[in-house]
Amino acid sequence: MADTKIFFDNASTTKVDPRVLEDMIPYFSQHYGNPSSLHDFGDAAHGALDNARNQVASLINADDEEIYFTSCGTESNNLALWGLTRAAKKKSRHIITSVIEHQSIINPLKDIRKEGWEITHIGVDSNGSVNPDLIKKAITDDTVLISIMHANNEVGTIQNINEISEIAKQNEILFHSDGVATAGVIPVDIGELGVDAYSFSSQQMYGPKGAAALYLKKGVRLKPSLLGGIQERGRRAGTENIPAIVGFGRACEIAKDELDKNAKHVSSIRDKLVEGIIRNIDKVKLNGHPIRRIPGSAHISFEFIEGESILLMLNMEGIFTASGSSCASQALKSSYVLVEMGLSTTMAQGSISFSLGKYNTGDEVDRTICVLPPIIERLRKMSPLFKE
Amino acid sequence: MADTKIFFDNASTTKVDPRVLEDMIPYFSQHYGNPSSLHDFGDAAHGALDNARNQVASLINADDEEIYFTSCGTESNNLALWGLTRAAKKKSRHIITSVIEHQSIINPLKDIRKEGWEITHIGVDSNGSVNPDLIKKAITDDTVLISIMHANNEVGTIQNINEISEIAKQNEILFHSDGVATAGVIPVDIGELGVDAYSFSSQQMYGPKGAAALYLKKGVRLKPSLLGGIQERGRRAGTENIPAIVGFGRACEIAKDELDKNAKHVSSIRDKLVEGIIRNIDKVKLNGHPIRRIPGSAHISFEFIEGESILLMLNMEGIFTASGSSCASQALKSSYVLVEMGLSTTMAQGSISFSLGKYNTGDEVDRTICVLPPIIERLRKMSPLFKE
Numbered sequence: 001m002a003d004t005k006i007f008f009d010n011a012s013t014t015k016v017d018p019r020v021l022e023d024m025i026p027y028f029s030q031h032y033g034n035p036s037s038l039h040d041f042g043d044a045a046h047g048a049l050d051n052a053r054n055q056v057a058s059l060i061n062a063d064d065e066e067i068y069f070t071s072c073g074t075e076s077n078n079l080a081l082w083g084l085t086r087a088a089k090k091k092s093r094h095i096i097t098s099v100i101e102h103q104s105i106i107n108p109l110k111d112i113r114k115e116g117w118e119i120t121h122i123g124v125d126s127n128g129s130v131n132p133d134l135i136k137k138a139i140t141d142d143t144v145l146i147s148i149m150h151a152n153n154e155v156g157t158i159q160n161i162n163e164i165s166e167i168a169k170q171n172e173i174l175f176h177s178d179g180v181a182t183a184g185v186i187p188v189d190i191g192e193l194g195v196d197a198y199s200f201s202s203q204q205m206y207g208p209k210g211a212a213a214l215y216l217k218k219g220v221r222l223k224p225s226l227l228g229g230i231q232e233r234g235r236r237a238g239t240e241n242i243p244a245i246v247g248f249g250r251a252c253e254i255a256k257d258e259l260d261k262n263a264k265h266v267s268s269i270r271d272k273l274v275e276g277i278i279r280n281i282d283k284v285k286l287n288g289h290p291i292r293r294i295p296g297s298a299h300i301s302f303e304f305i306e307g308e309s310i311l312l313m314l315n316m317e318g319i320f321t322a323s324g325s326s327c328a329s330q331a332l333k334s335s336y337v338l339v340e341m342g343l344s345t346t347m348a349q350g351s352i353s354f355s356l357g358k359y360n361t362g363d364e365v366d367r368t369i370c371v372l373p374p375i376i377e378r379l380r381k382m383s384p385l386f387k388e
Numbered sequence: 389m390a391d392t393k394i395f396f397d398n399a400s401t402t403k404v405d406p407r408v409l410e411d412m413i414p415y416f417s418q419h420y421g422n423p424s425s426l427h428d429f430g431d432a433a434h435g436a437l438d439n440a441r442n443q444v445a446s447l448i449n450a451d452d453e454e455i456y457f458t459s460c461g462t463e464s465n466n467l468a469l470w471g472l473t474r475a476a477k478k479k480s481r482h483i484i485t486s487v488i489e490h491q492s493i494i495n496p497l498k499d500i501r502k503e504g505w506e507i508t509h510i511g512v513d514s515n516g517s518v519n520p521d522l523i524k525k526a527i528t529d530d531t532v533l534i535s536i537m538h539a540n541n542e543v544g545t546i547q548n549i550n551e552i553s554e555i556a557k558q559n560e561i562l563f564h565s566d567g568v569a570t571a572g573v574i575p576v577d578i579g580e581l582g583v584d585a586y587s588f589s590s591q592q593m594y595g596p597k598g599a600a601a602l603y604l605k606k607g608v609r610l611k612p613s614l615l616g617g618i619q620e621r622g623r624r625a626g627t628e629n630i631p632a633i634v635g636f637g638r639a640c641e642i643a644k645d646e647l648d649k650n651a652k653h654v655s656s657i658r659d660k661l662v663e664g665i666i667r668n669i670d671k672v673k674l675n676g677h678p679i680r681r682i683p684g685s686a687h688i689s690f691e692f693i694e695g696e697s698i699l700l701m702l703n704m705e706g707i708f709t710a711s712g713s714s715c716a717s718q719a720l721k722s723s724y725v726l727v728e729m730g731l732s733t734t735m736a737q738g739s740i741s742f743s744l745g746k747y748n749t750g751d752e753v754d755r756t757i758c759v760l761p762p763i764i765e766r767l768r769k770m771s772p773l774f775k776e
Contacts, residue, residue: 005429012425013627016416024416028404028596037400038699039708041393071459071598074616074626104616104625111615203627208416210459210598210629225613227499228462228492237492238462239401239591241598244632311426320427 052249156297440637544685595639
């Protein structure tokens with residue numbers, strides 16, 4: 001591996017902020033109690049759990065008791081879908097979602113469909129945006145739930161959640177949004193957003209893996225998926241992962257405090273990267289919405305060549321990126337998100353996702369802009385599709 | 389709180405071994421990659437995942453590819469029950485379990501029953517033992533699955549898993565065992581045990597919270613519960629919690645290496661505690677099997693008084709114990725395990741679980757033996773049930 005290590009794959013996971021890790025350490029071997037215990041030794045854990053719940057709730061301006069801890073974003077999304085549909089009182093069974101949701105939404109919905117639910121998948125435009133009017137039109141008397149992600153994890157496009165939540169409210173339909181790509185990255189006020197349920201995860205905001213949350217608006221009914229003890233007020237059994245939850249809490253606190261600063265920094269170096277690539281390389285296309293986009297996302301198609309090849313050559317230079325979503329990367333398939341946005345297969349396959357984070361620097365961007373053009377040139381020379 | 393801190397609640401959770409924590413640290417902020425990534429930065433995580441899987445498999449003498457990581461013991465148990473029943477090809481729907489299983493078995497089975505399965509709950513004798521003959525008799529043509537815990541988390545009784553697995557094999561019935569209380573504590577050779585699925589957890593063996601495993605014998609079909617990416621070969625979606633998994637792996641390695649030493653130490657101080665209590669206090673009863681019992685377990689009923697009161701007075705002395713199971717402790721109900729063992733309500737309610745671990749010492753036991761008799765005396769004097 002090259003000596004340089006430039007991590008442009010922050011959508012996949014992030015480095016744990018050292019301040020977060022520092023807060024976690026005492027909960028492994030010192031305050032290792034179980035918060036469900038009746039004795040004082042569980043008190044430190046119990047207090048830490050309460051404190052973290054408050055920090056997590058504060059990030060999205062929710063009440064503490066609206067936050068339920070889970071083990072990862074995938075679990076939050078699965079819990080929301082299964083939990084809301086199974087708790088639905090209505091006999092009717094129709095869900096509206098989009099074609100570009102994360103796999104942890106798409107795949108459970110396939111199973112929910114097998115249980116007799118009808119699923120409507122709303123398409124997106126070439127920017128990856130869901131048109132709220134299409135959701136409105138898809139609503140039937142049977143619609144129980146809408147699930148639309150806040151921002152797409154691959155191309156970064158932010159959806160018009162406010163407008164969708166208005167539609168949901170007018171029709172008395174539950175609205176869940178997958179906020180894994182947005183919480184801690186852009187401002188989220190859950191009341192303003194108007195959703196009934198919202199998933200978000202620690203590992204995408206410089207917190208540890210192993211903790212995530214499902215926000216559930218007061219009064220919304222949810223059938224739990226994991227059954228056992230009465231942890232999380234009966235919504236999620238299993239001993240709470242206190243060190244990870246403590247880290248998640250601190251990560252939320254830091255994210256909130258430094259959100260503006262980080263967003264400015266990340267979007268400025270991201271813009272520099274995009275401009276540099278466009279200026280120095282022909283036949284490239286920035287994917288996703290040009291403006292309504294999360295700060296770190298730079299998803300670019302390079303015509304005539306394979307994204308995998310670019311990824312591997314950048315990798316040899318110590319620059320780490322993704323092609324498609326990280327969850328799907330090992331499947332080596334063309335990204336369904338890009339296909340749904342109308343990109344041709346060749347453009348979709350020639351794409352790279354640079355996802356920048358708060359630890360990235362302008363120098364790293366400069367190095368990438370310097371290294372990338374000769375890589376693209378070399379690959380294009382080898383490509384049977386490319387003619388100069 | 390008293391200056392002394394004696395943690396006799398190791399069945400609830402354990403202190404993370406400092407060697408385990410040390411191994412975990414680099415995976416938070418240094419090798420924080422996602423093992424699903426295609427670039428080299430995910431390699432360290434990927435290698436760590438493979439290594440941990442090998443360490444975990446080795447503990448129970450399984451093959452690496454028979455280990456699936458989950459987030460906690462509760463998830464492993466839920467996954468086993470839902471996954472095995474949903475994947476069952478047979479049209480028949482009958483499960484055999486015991487009356488003293490952990491809540492993460494009992495509660496999902498209530499839901500599985502609602503889906504049309506018949507559940508037979510086998511009773512236990514006064515030692516908390518399941519008689520394999522009763523299982524044999526309960527088998528019908530419709531039986532698909534048997535789930536019997538390896539050892540009970542409250543009273544420590546070890547079940548005759550070998551005999552039950554023989555019965556299961558003869559009748560071509562799947563056999564799952566909850567090994568949360570046993571793996572890392574007593575020798576477990578999964579081949580000798582003869583089970584098809586086995587749940588075990590990191591936090592009960594001086595590993596971190598946030599990691600557990602489901603052993604699944606090669607060829608056994610399981611429908612996943614968490615759907616999304618293709619992690620854990622499609623059996624459990626969600627980014628792997630690498631630091632916790634690394635810690636779990638190391639905890640398994642240490643547990644294996646030091647199993648004999650720890651078992652000897654823990655059972656010797658446990659026996660000392662039990663003898664000291666019996667010698668110094670009248671009208672006490674050791675619950676659970678006198679011999680077939682996990683090393684750390686000392687579950688004792690004190691006649692005429694409330695376990696909660698003993699727990700709280702021990703707590704004031706800095707001695708931390710449990711009454712009933714930790715998961716149920718906040719529910720303040722009499723332990724169903726004790727009731728099923730035939731203890732009278734007053735005996736069941738007057739019981740305390742001392743669960744000792746490798747960090748406990750003979751001095752801690754001496755202190756407890758010294759402190760406990762006057763507590764019991766005081767409480768009995770206050771008790772309307774007690775007559776000298």
